[in-house]
Amino acid sequence: MATVPTGFSRTVPLSLFAGALLLLGLVLAALVFASMTRENSSEALDAAQLNNRTVLLLSLLQDAETSQRGYVLTGNQIYLRDFQRAAALANLQFVSLQHDLGDVAIGTETIRRLGMLVARKLDAMKLTADLEAAKEHNKALSVVTAGDGERLMLEIRQIITRIDAITNNVGFQRSRDLTDATWMLIATIAIGAVLLVLLVGGAMRLVMGHSIQIEGARTALAEHNDTLEARIRQRTQYLERANRELQSYSYIVSHDLRAPLVNIMGFTSEFERAAEVFKAFLHTIPQGSGGEMERAAREAVEVDIPEALGFIHSSTKRMDELITEILKLARAGSRQFHPQSVDLKGLFAEIVATSKHGADETNATIEIAQDLPVVESDRLALQQVFGNLVENALKYSAPGRPPIIKVKGKIVGEEAIIEVADNGRGIAEQDLERVFELFRRSGQQDRPGDGVGLSHVRALVRRLGGDVTVRSTLGTGTTFTVTFAAKLRQEGREENDNGPAGHHHHGRG
Missing domain, CATH: 1.10.287 (Helix Hairpins)
Incomplete structure (x- = not known):
């Protein structure tokens, strides 16, 4: 007779625990690299701003010099006011720069020298302006043409050029560090994704192996008719124990x-x-x-x-x-369903009423076909399934486009087929099946969610005797097609309640 691995009840919880630890590790690593990225970005921006402020100091000195010479040559008071304003701003600009220059490794002697040159340049220009104001035009003109001012400006330009080179180098280094931190963040996420896939794959393999063992046990029971009742009791006891173990996972x-x-x-x-x-x-x-x-x-x-x-x-x-x-x-997977007559038109009317706040916020239009069928199924499960789909359609609407949600359905044979279509942002082709995977979400992550909703939808629909599929065009809209038994049978419900259906279907968009 086939045997069942006793380590199953220990391995799957350990796998879940390892997955949770891995998720926590990924979150912490992502936070560390994100912090590094923010710090490097801030330092690169500060270096660029410091560079601009240093260049502005030079520009103010040049403006002051131009206005001073204009005043000496023309005696026009407009030039004098422009000179005084530019000189005052240049002095304030240097005062505001002194501390910040030291933060980017500009030497104290260089900062002191620059301050002295700026002060001397401003004093020389003020002297010529005062001489011109005192009607001593020739003396003022001789000071301007003496050449001392040009030498001061030349040295100021040289110092500012060195500062520009240093700040540019700091910005370059921080940009490289930012790039490295970004790549480390991407690598961490990629490695984590691979490890999670391997972990989920291993857990699914264990579940599948467990299911195969159970099937083998059932076959062995059928082949041993002499001890059928005893073997059935033995297997029944094991199945009950296994079912209790599955429940204990929660x-x-x-x-x-x-x-x-x-x-x-x-x-x-x-x-x-x-x-x-x-x-x-x-x-x-x-x-x-x-x-x-x-x-x-x-x-x-x-x-x-x-x-x-x-x-x-x-x-x-x-x-x-x-x-x-x-x-x-x-x-x-362990919830018992209670089949009852459900008017899908009335069910969707309740869902629309519940979603009214979200619909009003987005100016949404929800169109429900008048010929939706009446089915015999579990009302709460259907409410959860279609409520989730309508909520997703409202949540993932296209920016700048009011949502339009259309619901239609029919019964074909023994199956009810319901379509929920929207004009939202859509899903990329490579993500159409991934949206049903546990903790997987597609597209831009600008809406709150855990990546579980669509996984839960698929698990419920499959327990209702059907499945859910999706087709979509990116940027145009999405249509979910839900197929389920139009009349849920009592025997099917019981069989599903004893099985592991709730444990081997996962996904979420």
């Missing part, structure tokens, strides 16, 4: 995976409390009395720690949502 996910998250959340709250205490302590210290160490401590408490705590909160919340969705999907 509790494993709920307890073993949630417990660490609860601990993380608790310790995070303690960390926040400690940070507030430290922050309150810092406020008792006069600002600036502790020097650089105090500044770093204040920055850590007021910026770095809250930012890190924000990342932790968002990551744990995301993990908790994923665990909840896994739990819901696992329980879907």
Whole structure:
């Protein structure tokens, strides 16, 4: 007689736990590389802005010089006002640059020399303006033509040219670091995706192997008629035990995976409390009395720690949502269906009423065919299936285009066929089947979601004796076709309730 692997009940939970740890690791690695990317981008932008501000200083000095010479040559007060304004702005611009220049490795002596040259240049220009104002035109003109001003401007240009080269080099280095961090982020995501695929593939192989073993056991039972009743009882006991084990997976996910998250959340709250205490302590210290160490401590408490705590909160919340969705999907396979007469037209009217807020926000139009059939099926399951599809159509509408959702259906033979079509953003051809995979989403990720909804839809529809397919044109719209038994049979329901249907179909768009 065929035997069943006893390690199955241990291997699959371990695989799920490993997958959860891998997801958490990917999130943390992505956060690290994203932080590096932001830091390098900020430094590159600061270097570019510093370069522009240095060039602006030179431009203001040139404007002041031009206005000063215009005033000396013409005596026109307009030139004098332009000179005074440009000179004042040039002085302020250098004062604002002094500290920032030191941050990009500009030497103290160079900064001091530039400040002295700017001051001398401004003083020389002010002298000529004062002489001209005192009606001593010849003296003013002699100062302008003496050549000292040109030599000062030449040296100022040389220093600013060196500063320009240094800031450009800093910007180039930060850009290279930004590129490297971006590639590391992409590589992390790619490696994680491959590992997840391998993990899911291994879990599915275990499930398939388990199903094959069960089928072999059933065949062996049929071949041993002499001990049929005893073997049936033996297999029945095993199947009941296996079914209980499958049900226990949901509790494993709920307890073993949630417990660490609860601990993380608790310790995070303690960390926040400690940070507030430290922050309150810092406020008792006069600002600036502790020097650089105090500044770093204040920055850590007021910026770095809250930012890190924000990342932790968002990551744990995301993990908790994923665990909840896994739990819901696992329980879907064991839920008992209750067939009843369902008027699909009335069902969709209820769904539209429930979705009214989202439809009004997007100015959506939902058209329901008047000839939708009446079926005998599980009302709650159908409500979940079609409610999810209508919600997706509203959520993934095309920007700038009011959503139009059309619902039509018919009965062909023993099957009901319902189509939900929209004019939304559409799905790329290579993603048409992937949208049904667990935790997989297609297209631009600008809407909230866990990548579980369509997986749940397909699991429910298959338990209703059918399947769901999709066709789409990117940028034009999407049509989901749901096929299910028009009359859900009692025996089919029972068989599905005892089987692993809820565990081997996954996906989500």
